[in-house]
Amino acid sequence: MLPCPIGWIDNHDDPRRTVHYLHDLATTWRLHGGSRLVVRPTPGSTNRAELALDILTAVGKNPQVLQNERLNQREWELARAWLAGTTITDLLVDRAHALPHERLLDLAHLAGDVRAGLWLMWSSPDTDAGDKAISALQAAGHTVRRLWPNELIWAAPPRRRSPEPAPARPLWPRLPTADFTTFRAAARRHLTPRAFAAADNIYRDAAANTHRWINAQYGQDPADRVLADLSGYADILTGWLRDEQLGPATDASAALIRLRGTQAALFLHGVLLRWTPDALGADPAARLLGNLTPSATLAITTMARTDHAAAAVLTLHLNHAPASFADLRCSDVTTDGYINFTGRRSLPGIGTGPIAVPSYARNVLASHLAYRHRQRATIRDRFFLHTRIPERDPGAELREATIRTCERINRPAPWLHRNPCRHGTDQGMHPRTEGWLTERGLTLHQLDRDVVARVSTRWRDQHHES
Known part of the structure; x- marks a missing residue:
């Protein structure tokens, strides 16, 4: 005390x-x-x-x-x-x-x-x-x-304080549906000069951020265009897209523009990030944004159990079932809500990269870490525990609790289903591939060495300097 x-x-x-x-x-x-x-x-x-x-x-x-x-x-x-x-x-x-x-x-x-x-x-x-x-x-x-x-040693807050207005978002016109190879040209044709300039700024920033990220991860040697481990690259790239590049976008239009710029930059490094929006509904660009929104987080934090709240936050942020992060350790979570895996550990389907949940949801993870510390958990102990039998794997219990939480806050998670619809109605009886890329219709492919070599310098210069 x-x-x-x-x-x-x-x-x-x-x-x-x-x-x-x-x-x-x-x-x-x-x-x-x-x-x-x-x-x-x-x-x-x-x-x-x-x-x-x-x-x-x-x-x-x-x-x-x-x-x-x-x-x-x-x-x-x-x-x-x-x-x-x-x-x-x-x-x-x-x-x-x-x-x-x-x-x-x-x-x-x-x-x-x-x-x-x-x-x-x-x-x-x-x-x-x-x-x-x-x-x-x-x-x-x-x-x-x-x-x-x-x-009282502090000044009283202003009375009848109204909520601060949200920052104004640009009203985007209908963006072209062209693929990344012709997106800028189509935008130049169909958008007004002012709208195209605004979209092009976002596009260029996204492409530049992608180049900087690749150079920071793999260096500037041209040999980085031929990847030795595509799956490991995909895990790291997914985390970056989720936490920094696409997930935090302010709206669906900005997310679509960022995606096209990212695709173009990745293509120049020998990686094809393919987007298939056909099965994503009437507004596929809206699916590019993160599922863990401020309103969803506010609804989650109305519950008292820190373990169920933290599991729901990670499920919506990672688009994975709780079984994927049931092996999370207390040493992996920092007191300010970040996740950094220790000892070169990884989680199934998530990889070894750090996880940065949105700032408005980090207090949920920090609260559960504080609760585990009160239970005298060591750094090697699980971050999530089974309620009745601590030695048992908590994945099944967390799954059921997360399904109930998502139903209560009206945030359906398509990758979470009960039997007999275990894999979701859109997949029938076939196993559903979980992951952030899957829920957005994104797939990653490595280009052939000869295809990469044939990418003309003229096309690249026009694409990023025009």
């Missing part, structure tokens, strides 16, 4: 300014996140499990979802994990006078564990009860400072 700095705020008059401050602070957290969290204990609750549910609700968990989850008396540890993963610096507890001393000590221990300050809003005029509460906290080794509402 770490000592916790505690601010005991005498709020027995319940001034309007304090009410507005707490309301605005909670609204700011709900709309924009932040490092200061307002916890409002349920009136009449005295046990620690109910207080933990109040903390989980303050962090953003849905109370109705909490009722249906099987937390198995792990509410307090889950609340601690989510606070650690979301990097809370200040914990404000409203109506703290209604809590018994045991719960106040629990809150102080919790704040100390996550290295956050604790602020107790004491709204009772009973000074004796307040003095006893302060004495109990001081006897446990915590430093308590008496304050008045006007002595």
